[in-house]
Amino acid sequence: xxxxxxxxxxxxxxxxxxxxxxxxxxxxxxxxxxxxxxxxxxxxxxxxxxxxxxxxxxxxxxxxxxxxxxxxxxxxxxxxxxxxxxxxxxxxxxxxxxxxxxxxxxxxxxxxxxxxxxxxxxxxxxxxxxxxxxxxxxxxxxxxxxxxxxxxxxxxxxxxxxxxxxxxxxxxxxxxxxxxxxxxxxxxxxxxxxxxxxxxxxxxxxxxxxxxxxxxxxxxxxxxxxxxxxxxxxxxxxxxxxxxxxxxxxxxxxxxxxxxxxxxxxxxxxxxxxxxxxxxxxxxxxxxxxxxxxxxxxxxxxxxxxxxxxxxxxxxxxxxxxxxxxxxxxxxxxxxxxxxxxxxxxxxxxxxxxxx
Amino acid sequence: xxxxxxxxxxxxxxxxxxxxxxxxxxxxxxxxxxxxxxxxxxxxxxxxxxxxxxxxxxxxxxxxxxxxxxxxxxxxxxxxxxxxxxxxxxxxxxxxxxxxxxxxxxxxxxxxxxxxxxxxxxxxxxxxxxxxxxxxxxxxxxxxxxxxxxxxxxxxxxxxxxxxxxxxxxxxxxxxxxxxxxxxxxxxxxxxxxxxxxxxxxxxxxxxxxxxxxxxxxxxxxxxxxxxxxxxxxxxxxxxxxxxxxxxxxxxxxxxxxxxxxxxxxxxxxxxxxxxxxxxxxxx
Numbered sequence: 001x002x003x004x005x006x007x008x009x010x011x012x013x014x015x016x017x018x019x020x021x022x023x024x025x026x027x028x029x030x031x032x033x034x035x036x037x038x039x040x041x042x043x044x045x046x047x048x049x050x051x052x053x054x055x056x057x058x059x060x061x062x063x064x065x066x067x068x069x070x071x072x073x074x075x076x077x078x079x080x081x082x083x084x085x086x087x088x089x090x091x092x093x094x095x096x097x098x099x100x101x102x103x104x105x106x107x108x109x110x111x112x113x114x115x116x117x118x119x120x121x122x123x124x125x126x127x128x129x130x131x132x133x134x135x136x137x138x139x140x141x142x143x144x145x146x147x148x149x150x151x152x153x154x155x156x157x158x159x160x161x162x163x164x165x166x167x168x169x170x171x172x173x174x175x176x177x178x179x180x181x182x183x184x185x186x187x188x189x190x191x192x193x194x195x196x197x198x199x200x201x202x203x204x205x206x207x208x209x210x211x212x213x214x215x216x217x218x219x220x221x222x223x224x225x226x227x228x229x230x231x232x233x234x235x236x237x238x239x240x241x242x243x244x245x246x247x248x249x250x251x252x253x254x255x256x257x258x259x260x261x262x263x264x265x266x267x268x269x270x271x272x273x274x275x276x277x278x279x280x281x282x283x284x285x286x287x288x289x290x291x292x293x294x295x296x297x298x299x300x301x302x303x304x305x306x307x308x309x310x311x312x313x314x315x316x317x318x319x320x321x322x323x324x325x326x327x328x329x330x331x332x333x334x335x336x337x338x339x340x341x342x343x344x345x346x347x348x349x350x351x352x353x354x355x356x
Numbered sequence: 357x358x359x360x361x362x363x364x365x366x367x368x369x370x371x372x373x374x375x376x377x378x379x380x381x382x383x384x385x386x387x388x389x390x391x392x393x394x395x396x397x398x399x400x401x402x403x404x405x406x407x408x409x410x411x412x413x414x415x416x417x418x419x420x421x422x423x424x425x426x427x428x429x430x431x432x433x434x435x436x437x438x439x440x441x442x443x444x445x446x447x448x449x450x451x452x453x454x455x456x457x458x459x460x461x462x463x464x465x466x467x468x469x470x471x472x473x474x475x476x477x478x479x480x481x482x483x484x485x486x487x488x489x490x491x492x493x494x495x496x497x498x499x500x501x502x503x504x505x506x507x508x509x510x511x512x513x514x515x516x517x518x519x520x521x522x523x524x525x526x527x528x529x530x531x532x533x534x535x536x537x538x539x540x541x542x543x544x545x546x547x548x549x550x551x552x553x554x555x556x557x558x559x560x561x562x563x564x565x566x567x568x569x570x571x572x573x574x575x576x577x578x579x580x581x582x583x584x585x586x587x588x589x590x591x592x593x594x595x596x597x598x599x600x601x602x603x604x605x606x607x608x609x610x611x612x613x614x615x616x617x618x619x620x621x622x623x624x625x626x627x628x629x630x631x632x633x634x635x636x637x638x639x640x
Contacts, residue, residue, distance in 0.1 A: 205499070209499045209500070213499065213509075214484075214488065214492065214493060214509075214512075217477070217485050218485065220476075221485045221488075224475065224477070225472045225474060227468075228468065228472035229485070230456040230457055231434060231436075231460060231466055231468075231472075231549075232460060232486045232488060232551070233457050233460035233489045234488050234489075
């Protein structure tokens with residue numbers, strides 16, 4: 001028993017340690033403390049998106065890997081979070097212009113993004129979670145597109161502390177903040193790498209702790225065998241919904257951070273491609289494997305930047321790398337070779353331990 | 357063996373024709389009572405006129421040739437199927453319109469003919485999932501590791517090992533459930549069902565795939581479970597040694613209808629049952 005608990009504990013510990021060390025290294029590199037290594041400008045610009053995509057990948061892994069529902073509309077929740085987060089932070093700025101409450105605005109934006117995305121998750125979850133398998137994937141895809149298209153038609157403006165809203169009508173009094181297809185404009189940039197890091201840690205705490213708790217076991221039980229889970233009295237609808245909503249809320253928070261990282265954000269940024277991109281992170285990192293999602297999200301966000309020197313062949317190489325990694329990680333021969341190698345090394349160390 | 361578990365004759369009283377529960381001694385109020393239970397699958401009467409009463413601490417057997425509708429009865433009792441006819445009373449409460457989860461909370465737990473364990477999880481986690489509604493704490497205290505989480509987890513761990521000790525499986529707690537041998541998987545399913553604190557345990561072919569020695573052990577354990585937890589057990593089984601050895605009442609199904617009910621002796625000597633199993637002697 002002790003071994004089991006410590007096993008999951010040490011696995012989680014490695015994940016946390018990995019993230020924290022990576023963060024510290026990045027901070028050192030940013031401050032120029034590492035001689036001979038200077039972070040390029042484009043890489044610096046990627047730091048917040050990397051954090052955002054890690055949160056997106058981990059949260060999608062909760063739906064796809066832990067709960068076992070293929071969701072293709074994850075970017076929809078991200079966009080809901082982004083726009084509500086921007087609205088709140090800009091409203092706070094417009095209502096209390098003289099106060100300098102950057103941290104409060106950021107936290108309020110993240111919290112609002114999470115809450116609004118969670119509400120969207122509940123509303124979408126009610127019809128969607130009646131479905132299973134491919135049908136669920138198709139409907140989530142459609143919902144992602146519906147959210148994006150709706151956000152293309154909303155207009156918001158501020159007059160001091162009052163908020164004006166219109167649908168399809170761009171003529172609003174006051175300072176316009178969300179301008180239909182032009183997206184949110186004049187956003188005051190609030191996101192920072194440190195905030196992103198904290199959000200990643202928060203996400204990891206939520207997801208990893210959830211998995212290793214009563215509710216997480218119920219969610220995985222439903223994934224593994226729905227009929228058996230029902231027979232032991234697990235409320236299937238409740239726990240599928242729980243996983244879906246937590247995943248949506250985390251995506252909303254990631255979206256809020258993403259939105260506050262740019263001065264303009266269009267709804268078109270959260271199209272189907274983004275959902276698929278995040279799904280690629282999850283699949284490449286291993287379905288249900290949280291640590292893998294983090295690594296895949298990081299590598300695949302940096303990779304296109306690193307490949308810039310290849311010019312036009314950039315995406316071609318990106319695709320080849322994806323295919324090769326998929327083939328290699330799913331190769332049973334290679335896996336068994338690696339496993340036997342691992343076994344040999346392990347045995348050796350045991351023997352050596354015996355000798356000593 | 358047969359003598360060891362002999363008890364007073366079964367109380368498979370015929371179901372009352374209509375309405376109200378007949379007056380009975382509180383102690384002997386049945387844990388399960390079905391009246392004219394039946395289900396149609398598009399005109400096919402899979403189960404018809406199924407009347408059965410099971411006492412509080414009775415071990416009842418449900419036997420019949422293949423395709424007789426035994427598992428369908430289990431699915432009706434656990435509300436996997438909604439009956440098209442008749443009523444099911446669990447501890448005197450009507451289960452009409454309930455789902456599987458609610459039926460489980462009323463006190464019915466089951467195992468499956470084709471094992472349905474959570475194969476990727478550890479043995480202990482399987483039992484903990486069974487304890488889901490018994491030892492609870494909120495999702496929030498799980499996520500933020502509040503004191504309720506630690507207390508609940510500790511209790512779950514203790515209870516899970518306690519339950520596993522029925523079958524001497526404490527040492528297997530860390531093993532992956534799917535990697536256990538077949539017999540152990542069946543036992544684990546029973547433990548998981550027991551974890552939900554049922555008043556009626558339904559076992560669907562618990563001895564399938566077990567060797568005679570394991571079957572004998574299982575018989576002892578089923579009796580032990582009944583005595584320890586004071587629950588009723590109903591089992592579907594093809595192993596007649598087991599059925600005749602521990603069941604106090606046996607109900608025989610054929611083509612969805614009850615063809616005989618009674619004690620093991622009565623069933624063994626019942627010509628209709630013999631005919632259903634072995635066929636009719638050719639005349640002339």
